[in-house]
Amino acid sequence: MMSRPRMILSAVLALWACGWCSPGPVEDVRVDPYSRPQQCIREVQKGDLVRYHYNATFADGTQFDSRSIKGDYMRYHYNGTFLNGDAFDSSYNHNSTYNTYIGLGYVISGMDKGLQAGSVPGSAVLRFEVELVSLQKGVPEGYLFVWLDEMPEKIFNAMDINQDEEVPLEEFSEFIRRQVTEGKGRLKPSRDPESVIRDMFKNQDRNEDGRITADELKLKVEEDIEKETARHEEL
Numbered sequence: 001m002m003s004r005p006r007m008i009l010s011a012v013l014a015l016w017a018c019g020w021c022s023p024g025p026v027e028d029v030r031v032d033p034y035s036r037p038q039q040c041i042r043e044v045q046k047g048d049l050v051r052y053h054y055n056a057t058f059a060d061g062t063q064f065d066s067r068s069i070k071g072d073y074m075r076y077h078y079n080g081t082f083l084n085g086d087a088f089d090s091s092y093n094h095n096s097t098y099n100t101y102i103g104l105g106y107v108i109s110g111m112d113k114g115l116q117a118g119s120v121p122g123s124a125v126l127r128f129e130v131e132l133v134s135l136q137k138g139v140p141e142g143y144l145f146v147w148l149d150e151m152p153e154k155i156f157n158a159m160d161i162n163q164d165e166e167v168p169l170e171e172f173s174e175f176i177r178r179q180v181t182e183g184k185g186r187l188k189p190s191r192d193p194e195s196v197i198r199d200m201f202k203n204q205d206r207n208e209d210g211r212i213t214a215d216e217l218k219l220k221v222e223e224d225i226e227k228e229t230a231r232h233e234e235l
């Protein structure tokens with residue numbers, strides 16, 4: 001079993017990766033800097049807010065504490081490659097980390113275990129076998145629905161199933177789902193297609209009275225043209 005001073009030392013040494021700091025008032029702790037990253041241009045000062053990871057182990061290598069436990073909020077970078085080395089995704093390409101609570105099932109279980117230090121070494125490469133179950137083709141960015149076929153010439157009349165000159169959500173939803181079923185249109189992929197249809201409906205129900213009228217109905221391309229015209233007029 002290791003003495004307490006050595007335990008504290010382990011934590012402090014991990015900090016050298018981020019910056020220089022004083023060892024603090026504990027007299028029997030010795031700090032040996034192994035390296036100082038060139039990009040660290042300022043030493044840590046008393047009162048600074050410091051964020052750091054640590055791994056604490058006894059002298060025999062047994063881990064007694066780790067940098068992450070179930071429920072911790074973690075931000076991490078990843079590089080995803082196929083087994084032949086071809087890259088398919090990297091967080092660095094998005095200029096942001098992936099953020100999640102670990103150990104709570106928000107990511108696939110292998111990744112969850114990998115993120116919890118102690119179960120998988122920090123330098124580990126995680127391999128996943130993936131079976132393609134289904135593939136949903138997407139729609140262009142900014143679109144909720146695209147036509148794959150000619151759209152009806154009188155689209156409002158086609159939506160207004162009972163021909164009362166207004167289209168409530170029920171009629172709108174039935175119309176859109178029918179286009180998808182018949183292969184005439186494609187919805188933005190979602191676990192909840194109805195929520196996508198509701199969003200489409202809200203966009204069209206401009207006075208928010210729960211029904212779309214012929215005056216309100218506009219295609220996205222028409223809206224885009226109007227916005228572009230307004231933008232030029234502002235300029």
Ligand SMILES: [Ca+2]
Pocket residue numbers: 159160161162163164165166167168171
């Ligand atoms: Ca109607």
Ligand SMILES: [Ca+2]
Pocket residue numbers: 204205206207208209210211212213216
């Ligand atoms: Ca309306």
